[in-house]
Amino acid sequence: MQLFHIFRNTPLGRETLLQSIYFCNKIGASPIVYIPKFLKFLMYFENDVVQIDLDPSYLANPDTALKHADQLLEETGEKPKFFNPKNFTAATLPDVPTNFDFMCCPRSISDLSCKIGLGYIGPRVRRIVKSAHFPVLITSPAYKPWHSIAVLFGGSSNALNALRLGFRLKRLSNLPLEVFTQSEKESRDFYDAVIKAEGIGKEMDQYVTQWHIFDQGRFEHNLYEIPHDALVILGAYGHGLIRDFIFGSKMEKMQSEILNNFIIVGPNYRARN
Amino acid sequence: MDGKSDLKRWRHLANFSIFRSDDRLLLIFIGIIVGICSGIAAVVLNRSIFTLFDLLYSVYHYWWTFLFPAVGAALSSLFLEKIINEGAGHGVPEVVYSVSRRGGLLRLRSSYSRLISSCLTIGSGGSAGPEAPVVMSGAAIGSNIAKFFFLNDRQRITLVGCGAAGAISSIFNAPIAGMVFTIEVILGEWSAVNIIPIAIASVAGTEISRLLQGNQIAFSHHKFNIDFTDIMASIGLAVFAAAASILLTRLLKSMRQLSGQLPSPIWLRAATGGAAVGIIGLYLPVTLGEGYHCIQLTIEGLFEQGLMIAALATLAKIFATSLTLGSGGSGGIFAPCLVIGSLAGLFYHRGLVLLWPTVSWVNEGCFALLGMAGLISGMLQAPLTGIFLIVEITGGYEVILPLIIVSALATTICHYFEPASFYLKDLVERGQLLRPGTDAKVLTDLSVLELLETDCISVKQNMLLRDFINIVKKSHRNYFPVEDQETGHFLGMVYLDDIRPYIFDPIMYDAILLEQIMDSEVEVAYTDDDLFDVLRKMDKNQLFSIPVVQNNRFLGMISKATLLDKYRKELIVQTTHRCF
Amino acid sequence: MVLTIPEIAKCFGLSSNTVERWIRQGKIPIQRRNNSCIFNQSILEKWAENHHMPFEMTVENTGNELKYPVENLLAAMKRGRVFYNPDGTDVGTILQAAAFLIPDLKSNVKQKIYEKLVEREKLTSTGIGKGIAIPHPRICLSSIKESLITTCFLKKPIDFAAVDNEPVFVLFILLSPTVKTHLQLLSRLSFCLRDVSFVEFLKNCPSEDQLLTIIADFEKQFEKSNSF
CATH class of the missing domain: 1.10.10 (Arc Repressor Mutant, subunit A)
Known part of the structure; x- marks a missing residue:
């Protein structure tokens, strides 16, 4: 398993890389670090090509970037692996492959880091989430270790994928797994039926330590129940552009409320075992 | 399944049951839409260049007009770099790259960026052509329409072709040239499944252009009486045209290198180039813009200046084009090629008349046409495109014989000096030109993971030979990966061939540990390696199989035997055109 | 679909x-x-x-x-049964008598088996030494549905032209439908016969039950090592 990380040679980038390394250690993956040499790159997905324009801080101090990244990676004990683009769409436009198992994104890639506020997920990160068949790790602003896994499960197909990923990470890391559901209209039976229909009832019993179902209270308030040191897995909700624009997505709402590390499972995620 | 995706399902056109088995109708239908869209894009660009050029050069007798191309080029490169933020490339190579390697995926922004930037460059007087930007836009429109309908790679590539064909057909009012150009340059593959939608898209593009601009043949038709001497003379013209195209290619390249070395920001570089073009334009206005007007003059025999001016104009146009494009202006080489070709043809004709005044040569318009075909064929190394384009834009069929000779010869001569055409040179240099059905394409498509054989039994380094022999009995392979007892890391391989002397000797059974007989310095391949490199590694070390390792863990073996099997299947799938 | x-x-x-x-x-x-x-x-x-x-x-x-099912030595020996003292004084007659002892086969098949066994003996003796012989046909017989091993203890040892020239006192007639099962059985049987104590045990002309118990023990050993 491999996690793709774009290194930003700034203190903020250090926090992000530390977070990626922590994640990799927990689940036994190995990080692949890309130290960008151009501000742009393309990611070719199955039915989309996404151009990612990095903000200029990614290219700051190119002389020390390799050294810094090397230092951080060396502490893991494994030989650091760096990614060098082999293919170029145009001379200054490298292609980044998309066959990784995870990708780490800060909350925003293209905008200046000073503009990154809570509850903001940049448009490029969204687009990656939307097209990618790998889940995206969105790190907390500062390095924050976690000791359990929390899956937000709302019954949709993306949420089911999030749940499957939760099982997989649970198997890999052997940390306690909790499931949180904010029930809006349906009763618990509905969720049980969904789980059963997907044939993951056995895993549900085997892996999940506790399943919290909130049938009252507002979503934001109930978020307090999620442990502060948990890795939160949630499905990206495939809202349309307009709905996103006016109401903001649940993804953003979550982001603005809790500072945990997130793994976001997009609509094109392919479950692996 | 939530309701949301049910709503979106209509976009999965290819999943409708009528198209599932046969998508030809679907492709033709979407091809028409793509052809129309790219046709409109071409007309819009053509018109706006025309308008802008007219507007600016109503005042062109003033000396300061040389600044127009400078401002235009600077604005155009700023637009591409800062507003659209597109890694500015030439356009056509990007389309070919995407077709050969990425299933025709192109960015949405490419569908309009080049239109605006090239309008700025060319409209302000820069010497470049609108065709490459239009091809890029048309291709990107096709690609994005395919993306919208969730079509697969093959269908998307066809639609990219439709876009390019529609654009070229529309801009020249020449459907066959559009089709041939697409197939010869963009797709590189002749197959019925592709040709039909592309032909239809060419028709749609041409029709749109005729509706909007009227059915005008780009250059009016003249009757030429071609004698045997003219055909002989065309051989000389081919050499001449080839020389001109080689000069243009080389100049473009060195100009690009030169401007790349300047430490100034890109918009300043573009402005410098533009200003230089403007200065040339002050003395020789024929070099400015895309130059269709100049072509008109030469064909009709109205280019009045003498022999030396024609020679000078040819050289000046070559310089102006390499300055504009090399310094970062946006546009293609198609139209400049036509201009250079026509001027070169003219010059050649006048030279002939001067040398052999007694021979009755066909008029100089004919030689201008032949020169155009020669340059197109030489630069693009696409002889058929050159032939069909000239036949179509002049509406004359009499020139076909010398046309074929010039095109074929110019292509051959240019190929001798420049092995790859102008559009494909970058790709060939990077090894990225992958035409369907070639070895490189098959090897790129197959990945290490697809060839992996995972039925190897792995062993631990401190296993006794006795235990190992029991494993050998069960296994049906000759290779055994050795993994570390604790970490599971890959340590090396045990080859049955190496240990044959020991395995029949029971005394050794308890005396030897696998650690002692394993080969720990084996060549390994990694999952993200290109198959091409893996094969080279195997050939170099004369291996028939090689272990694949990821994260220090053994994943499986790749062997040439499996490779042959998969390679053959891949080749069949790539080259057999589908009849379900 | x-x-x-x-x-x-x-x-x-x-x-x-x-x-x-x-x-x-x-x-x-x-x-x-x-x-x-x-x-x-x-x-x-x-x-x-x-x-x-x-x-x-x-x-x-x-x-x-x-997956091919692994052929079980015990089952084959049970199917083939154990016989004592077949008539005959030389290789030919002993083999004929033994062939007709094989259970559950028609007499024309038995005749054919006898011919095949003799044919094989002419090639080289199947006496593998230590007084043991494993007669078997050269080519697997299609008329046999299941593999079987018929064990015959002889009244008195006869000259079998064995590799060590020792007279043979016991025959294991091995019949199997495919080469693969033939090799599996042969391999297992020879593993048992390599055991010196087992050969000694055979010399005492054990009863059918005794023999099968010992073979069952060997089978357990095979299961454990999971080889063959």
């Missing part, structure tokens, strides 16, 4: 990665929706034929039957 990618990959004998790529590239007439593939079986079969691909819908069978 709807199947998953791994299932389709199995039908074609390809890797899932390849099938996934072909679907993406539109080289194979399959549409994809989420994790399942939709296709028309007859179209896909035709496609496979046109592209010279093997295609077999074997989704229901999970492939366990592919």
Whole structure:
């Protein structure tokens, strides 16, 4: 398993890389670090090509970037692996492959880091989430270790994928797994039926330590129940552009409320075992 | 399944049951839409260049007009770099790259960026052509329409072709040239499944252009009486045209290198180039813009200046084009090629008349046409495109014989000096030109993971030979990966061939540990390696199989035997055109 | 029809990665929706034929039957039974008597087996030394449904032209329908016979039950090492 990380040679980038390394250690993956040499790159997905324009801080101090990244990676004990683009769409436009198992994104890639506020997920990160068949790790602003896994499960197909990923990470890391559901209209039976229909009832019993179902209270308030040191897995909700624009997505709402590390499972995620 | 995706399902056109088995109708239908869209894009660009050029050069007798191309080029490169933020490339190579390697995926922004930037460059007087930007836009429109309908790679590539064909057909009012150009340059593959939608898209593009601009043949038709001497003379013209195209290619390249070395920001570089073009334009206005007007003059025999001016104009146009494009202006080489070709043809004709005044040569318009075909064929190394384009834009069929000779010869001569055409040179240099059905394409498509054989039994380094022999009995392979007892890391391989002397000797059974007989310095391949490199590694070390390792863990073996099997299947799938 | 990618990959004998790529590239007439593939079986079969691909819908069978069952020595010996003191004074007559002792076979088959055994003996003796012989036909007999080993203890040892020239006192007539089972049984039997104490035990002309108990012990050993 491999996690793709774009290194930003700034203190903020250090926090992000530390977070990626922590994640990799927990689940036994190995990080692949890309130290960008151009501000742009393309990611070719199955039915989309996404151009990612990095903000200029990614290219700051190119002389020390390799050294810094090397230092951080060396502490893991494994030989650091760096990614060098082999293919170029145009001379200054490298292609980044998309066959990784995870990708780490800060909350925003293209905008200046000073503009990154809570509850903001940049448009490029969204687009990656939307097209990618790998889940995206969105790190907390500062390095924050976690000791359990929390899956937000709302019954949709993306949420089911999030749940499957939760099982997989649970198997890999052997940390306690909790499931949180904010029930809006349906009763618990509905969720049980969904789980059963997907044939993951056995895993549900085997892996999940506790399943919290909130049938009252507002979503934001109930978020307090999620442990502060948990890795939160949630499905990206495939809202349309307009709905996103006016109401903001649940993804953003979550982001603005809790500072945990997130793994976001997009609509094109392919479950692996 | 939530309701949301049910709503979106209509976009999965290819999943409708009528198209599932046969998508030809679907492709033709979407091809028409793509052809129309790219046709409109071409007309819009053509018109706006025309308008802008007219507007600016109503005042062109003033000396300061040389600044127009400078401002235009600077604005155009700023637009591409800062507003659209597109890694500015030439356009056509990007389309070919995407077709050969990425299933025709192109960015949405490419569908309009080049239109605006090239309008700025060319409209302000820069010497470049609108065709490459239009091809890029048309291709990107096709690609994005395919993306919208969730079509697969093959269908998307066809639609990219439709876009390019529609654009070229529309801009020249020449459907066959559009089709041939697409197939010869963009797709590189002749197959019925592709040709039909592309032909239809060419028709749609041409029709749109005729509706909007009227059915005008780009250059009016003249009757030429071609004698045997003219055909002989065309051989000389081919050499001449080839020389001109080689000069243009080389100049473009060195100009690009030169401007790349300047430490100034890109918009300043573009402005410098533009200003230089403007200065040339002050003395020789024929070099400015895309130059269709100049072509008109030469064909009709109205280019009045003498022999030396024609020679000078040819050289000046070559310089102006390499300055504009090399310094970062946006546009293609198609139209400049036509201009250079026509001027070169003219010059050649006048030279002939001067040398052999007694021979009755066909008029100089004919030689201008032949020169155009020669340059197109030489630069693009696409002889058929050159032939069909000239036949179509002049509406004359009499020139076909010398046309074929010039095109074929110019292509051959240019190929001798420049092995790859102008559009494909970058790709060939990077090894990225992958035409369907070639070895490189098959090897790129197959990945290490697809060839992996995972039925190897792995062993631990401190296993006794006795235990190992029991494993050998069960296994049906000759290779055994050795993994570390604790970490599971890959340590090396045990080859049955190496240990044959020991395995029949029971005394050794308890005396030897696998650690002692394993080969720990084996060549390994990694999952993200290109198959091409893996094969080279195997050939170099004369291996028939090689272990694949990821994260220090053994994943499986790749062997040439499996490779042959998969390679053959891949080749069949790539080259057999589908009849379900 | 709807199947998953791994299932389709199995039908074609390809890797899932390849099938996934072909679907993406539109080289194979399959549409994809989420994790399942939709296709028309007859179209896909035709496609496979046109592209010279093997295609077999074997989704229901999970492939366990592919493994050959390991031939059990104990069962074969039970089927073949144990006999004592067949008539005869030389190799030919002893073999004839022994062949006709083999249970559950028609007499014409027994006659044929006898001829084959003699033919094999003419080639080289099947006496493997230490007074033991394993007569068997050279070519596997199709008329035999299940492999069997018929054990015959002789009244008095006879000259069998064995490798060590020792007179033979026991015959294990080995019959099997396929070469593979023949080799498996032969390998297991010879493993037992390599054991010196087992040979001594045989010399005492044990009863059928005694013999089978010992063989059962050997079988357990084989199970444990899981070899052969």
